[in-house]
Amino acid sequence: MRIVAEPRTQETDPRPARTKERSSHGPAKAAKRPLRPDIQGLRMIAVLAVIADHLFHWPSGGFVGVDVFFVLSGFLITGLLIREHDKTGSISFTSFYRRRVKRIMPAALLVVTATLVAAYFLFNKARFLHTVEDGVWAIFFGANWNFAFAGTDYFGATSAVSPLQHYWSLAVEEQFYFVWPWLMLLIYVLVARARGGRAHARAIVLGTILVLTAASFAWSLWESATNPAWAYFSTFARAWELGVGAVIAVLAPTLGRLPGWARTPLAWLGLIGIAVSVFIVSSEAGGFPAPWASLPVLATAAVVISGIGAPARFVWPISNPVSNYIGDISYSLYLWHWPIIVFTAVVLPREEPLYFVVVLALTLILSISSYHLVEDPVRRSSLFEPRTARRKRSRRGPRWLRALRESETLAGGLGLAAVAAIVVVLTVMSLQSVAPPPVTAGAGAAVRPSPTASVDSAASSADLTDTFRQQAQEALAAQSWPELSPSIDDVLASNPGEIESSCDGVNRPSVDQCSWGDPQAPIHLVLVGDSTSSAYLPTFASLVQLRPDVRITMWAMNGCRFSSNLYDNANKQIVSACADRIAAAQAFISEAAPTAVIVTNNYGGDLVSTGKSATDEEWLGGLESAVQPLVGKTPHVVFLASPPGGPDPAECYTPVSSPADCATEVSKTRQTRVSGESSLAAKIGGVSIDPADFLCDEGKCPEFLGTLPVRRDANHLSAAFASSLAPVVSEILVSSEVLPAPAS
Structure with a gap:
């Protein structure tokens, strides 16, 4: 989201001003357009709602502040273009984009630069490099597509969030600004060639906006239902919100004749609508941005309409000086608040009151500071203006004022040059390695060999698990990060799907492409479940190397739990394909009759049927229904529990953190559901394996064991660590009589 603030001297009502003012330099002339305080007040409401949502996660719909800004932007920019064409008969793209650059870029570049500097010192290498990439997209107004292509879920992200994620809305608006002036000029040119008048041109502009707005809303409805994560960032799914503001601007001459008695009720109706939307719209309800965003959009439109031509009375919440000042600095507030929230969480616990005090302060x-020292001075300066305009401007007023203006222009130019230089330097820095956190003396600081290096593959499962437990105890006692191989930075920067290939995607390749080992090997294992199952693939790929008599086939699918219940996912293609994938896996198992089926699922998630988190009974019932058809088709069903979830290493592993910051505790939900798996295994004659028994100590689990990082994110094992589990999993399967003892 971005907050477009027109100069305080410019009227936001698209109709020409009629008042006159007396100038000390000559006769009366047209007055500068007065500021609409109600629009500044709307900016205040919007930015405070967004900040409250991001910082306190309350109210539930605070994110709709973005939609308020979209309507205001469409109204203001369209009104500006109409006024310019009515006055000059054309639209100056040079002047338009010069104003946009002066208005938007100084503060935006400043915050991006400050964010990159902070990320360099507070983030791990992988996350810093991602932030640099996000910064490049942000500077070139493509942040929304960057996050959409990356599959970012604005409401339910489980990976480390970008401190520049909020630039997505700035990108949406700037993309609109890039297209809309050209389209309006094209309409005006075509009308002029047809010898139509101003009213004719305005009618065609209105018709065009209505068609585009309706088309965008229809597209938004479809995309919100099929792929809400993409729809949230999509310019096409958001354009209708700016279009509503544009429609108001075109209709301003008619709307300005609204009777005075109707203005105040309309304004209050809009304010109440915004307040209601902030409290009742929820990320859990679905249908966003369409149709739910229509509530704040139409409510904002009502407030804007109420003030066209004459102000609504008795709207003190949005017309008082405090509201107007917050509206003035709303762009800076929006730009700064999100990176501050993200960075403060690196050094302060989110639960402590001090965290909230520091973020707000x-x-x-x-x-x-940035508004008064950067944003406003550069916007008011003659930077980028034609030389004749700068000369005319410099002759106005006393000498001291002319000197100040000249200094503002010089300072603005130097400031932009300095910011650009810093961005270049930081980009070069990003290509170099970031020094790892220092290793200091302390309990557990000594590096131990990894389990695969220190334990003979023929050792008993008891010996292997004892080695893991001992390493878990030492890791939990560590006061600083040891040297790991691979490093956590390397794990975070690696492609987690290198081994899995595309086998766990919606479009699964052939069975041959998703099988490992000798096709004639007598022991056949089949993996089913979601992405936590595919994260174990390196374990079984290594087991195949240890046991040439074993082959594996993977039927796991990212986001698709092996259950008769469907679980929700931001990617609706996954939800749609899940049932078919499970059915195909069941059919394959029935035909292939493998030696064993390995089942691994994530233990959380919302049911599609209810929109709520599954109860323990629902979770276990769905699992049993999916597994029951396998009984008799395979000799063994093995429930291999997913690893205990915890803090994402991309967030908790930083130059200022300790291993304790990434350690996790086994949740009660996981304990209950692993126990349910164990009961189900006993019921059907299967086997239950819980890696937490040997990866954790007294319910606490570290992020590294020996020299290996355990998790690559909040829920999935790193490939290196998963591979190291092959000996112990093999021995457990042998001791459980799932596998025969290996030939000597």
Whole structure:
């Protein structure tokens, strides 16, 4: 989201001003357009709602502040273009984009630069490099597509969030600004060639906007239902919100004749609508941005309409000086608040009151400073203006004022040059290695060999698990990060799907492409479940190397639990394909009659049928229904529990963190559901394996064991660590009589 703030001297009502003012330099002339305080007040409401949502996660619909800004932007920019064409008969793209650059870029570049500097010192290498990439997209107004292509789920992200993620809305608006002036000019040119008048041109502009807005809304409805994560960032799914503001701007001459008695009720109706939407719209309800965004969009439209031509009375919540000042600095507030929230969480626990105090204080201080020292001075300066305009401007007023203006222009130019230089330097820095956190003396600081290096593959499962437990105890006692191989930075930067290939995607390749080992090997294992199952693939790929008599086939699918219940996912293609994947896996198992089926599922998730988290009974019932058809088709069903979830290493592993920051505790939900798997295994004659028994100590689980990082994110094993589990899993399967003892 971005907050477009027109100069305080410019009227936001698209109709020409009629008032006159007396100038000390000559006769009366047209007055500068007064500021609409109600629009500044709407900016205040919007930015505070967004900040409250991001910081306190309350109210539930605070994110709709973005939609308020979209309507205001469409109204203001369209009104500006109409006024310019009515006055000059054309639209100056040079002037338009010069104003956009002066208005948007100084503060945006400043925050991006500050974010990259902070990320360099506070993030691990992998996350810093991702932030640099996000910064490049943000600077070139493509952040929304960057996050959409990356599969970012704005409401339920499980990976480390980008401190520049909020630039997505700035990108949406700037993409709109890039297309909309050209389209309007094209309409005006065509009308002029047809010798149509101003009213004719305005009618065609209105018709065009209505068609595009309706088309965008229809597209948004479809995309919100089929792929909400993509729809949230999509310009095409958001354009209708700016279009509503544009429609109001075109209809301003008619709407300005609204009777005075109707203005105040309409304004309050809009304010109440915004307040209601902030509290009742929820990320859990679905249908966003369409149709739910229509509530804040139409409510904002009502407030804007109420003030066209004449102000609505008695709307003090949005017309008082405090509201207007917050509206003035709303762009800076928006730019600064999100990176401050992200970075403060690196050094302070989110649960402590001090965290909230620091975030609010830094946001306010930096926003006020950047507004008065960067944003407003550069916007008011003659930077990028034609030389004749700068000369005319410099002749106005006393000498001290002319000097100040000249200094503002010089300072603005130097400031932009400095920011650009810093961005280049930081980009070069990003290509170099970031020094790992220092290793200091302390309990557990000594590096131990990894399990696969220190344990003979023929050792008993008891010996192997004892080695893991001992390493878990030492890792939990460590006061600083040891040297790991691969490093956590390497794990975070690696492609987690290198081994899995595309086998766990929606479009699964052939069975041959998703099988490992000798096709004639007598022992056949089949993996089913979701991405936590495919994360164990390196375990079984290594087992195949240890046991040439074993082959494996993977039927796991990312986001698709092996259950008769469907679980929700931001990618609706996964939800749609899940049932067919499970049915295909069951059919394959029935035909192939493998030696064993390995089942691994994530233990959380919302049911599609209810929209709520599955109860323990629902979770176990869905699992049993999916597994029951396998009984009799395979001699063994093995429930291999997913690893205990915990903090994402991309967030908790930093130059200022300790291993304790990444350690996790086994949740009660996981304990209950692993126990349910064990009961189900006993019921059907299967086997249950819980790696937490040997990866954790007294319910606490570290992020590294020996020299290996355990998890690559909050829920999935790193490939290196999963591979190291092959000996112990093999021995457990042998001791459980799932596998025969290996030939000597």
